Amino acid sequence: MIPLFIKFGIFDVLDILIVAFIFYQIYRLVKGTAAINIFAGIFIFYLAWLLVRAFNMELISSILGQFIGMGVIALLIVFQQEVRRFLLLIGSKYNLQNIFNLESLFAKPAIKEDVSEAIVQSCEYFSMTKTGALIVFAQNTELFNYAQTGVILRAKVTADLIENIFFKNTPLHDGAVIIAENKILAARCILPVSDKTDLPGSMGLRHRAALGLSAVSDALIVVVSEETGNITFVKDGSYKVRVSPEELRTFLHKDFTGFIVN
Numbered sequence: 001m002i003p004l005f006i007k008f009g010i011f012d013v014l015d016i017l018i019v020a021f022i023f024y025q026i027y028r029l030v031k032g033t034a035a036i037n038i039f040a041g042i043f044i045f046y047l048a049w050l051l052v053r054a055f056n057m058e059l060i061s062s063i064l065g066q067f068i069g070m071g072v073i074a075l076l077i078v079f080q081q082e083v084r085r086f087l088l089l090i091g092s093k094y095n096l097q098n099i100f101n102l103e104s105l106f107a108k109p110a111i112k113e114d115v116s117e118a119i120v121q122s123c124e125y126f127s128m129t130k131t132g133a134l135i136v137f138a139q140n141t142e143l144f145n146y147a148q149t150g151v152i153l154r155a156k157v158t159a160d161l162i163e164n165i166f167f168k169n170t171p172l173h174d175g176a177v178i179i180a181e182n183k184i185l186a187a188r189c190i191l192p193v194s195d196k197t198d199l200p201g202s203m204g205l206r207h208r209a210a211l212g213l214s215a216v217s218d219a220l221i222v223v224v225s226e227e228t229g230n231i232t233f234v235k236d237g238s239y240k241v242r243v244s245p246e247e248l249r250t251f252l253h254k255d256f257t258g259f260i261v262n
């Protein structure tokens with residue numbers, strides 16, 4: 001009989017689950033970015049090192065070994081941006097305040113009916129008139145830092161005001177509008193731009209800004225393309241293009257049935 005020499009307890013399961021979760025989050029962050037090629041480069045480098053060691057090629061193996069020895073520091077330098085994004089994601093999505101705040105667990109800030117109607121109406125208008133728009137709905141992640149890059153308004157959400165803000169050539173039309181707690185918190189805000197390399201060519205800076213913010217927050221984001229008039233809905237780093245006003249309405253009410261990731 002084979003003796004049972006491996007002890008496998010609940011903490012080992014937990015250990016594996018945590019590592020799997022961390023790797024999955026890292027994969028989500030680097031998927032489609034230049035970082036994935038860097039990972040491939042590192043993997044090839046590591047394989048080469050294993051090979052030369054297996055063939056006892058002392059000189060080359062000791063040179064490659066020097067680089068491997070500095071591995072963690074080198075990784076931190078090369079993936080500075082990704083590490084930053086990863087910590088931001090963990091800190092904002094899973095922060096202690098949210099975990100222990102029962103209210104936020106059971107009732108995430110709901111978007112009021114009149115607010116969603118105003119946004120759906122404006123987006124329909126923007127879509128028809130091919131007016132570019134970028135509208136962010138803050139959820140649990142605090143977006144005040146981004147709001148501060150623009151003009152703080154704290155105004156009531158109405159279709160007229162939203163349409164005025166994005167009206168071409170007006171002072172506030174550039175950048176994003178951030179809606180928090182059912183108020184227009186700010187307009188003309190600058191968002192972080194995604195550096196994903198696998199996006200369709202039609203997605204310029206406006207769409208990249210939506211994806212960039214979505215990668216580091218739980219915000220719901222609506223983009224209307226100035227070029228095509230298409231409405232795109234973005235959440236959790238994923239997007240759906242050519243969203244109809246009806247779909248937009250359901251998504252804003254957090255019913256994501258039909259949110260098929262493109």
Ligand SMILES: Nc1ncnc2c1ncn2[C@@H]1O[C@H](COP(=O)(O)OP(=O)(O)OP(=O)(O)O)[C@@H](O)[C@H]1O
Binds near residue numbers: 132189191204228
């Ligand atoms: N970092 C940013 N944060 C917020 N808004 C941005 C940012 N970068 C660009 N924008 C907005 O996007 C506009 C430029 O859009 P661009 O044409 O490059 O994007 P697009 O995704 O192709 O959209 P469209 O389909 O509307 O042309 C800018 O005028 C500005 O309003």
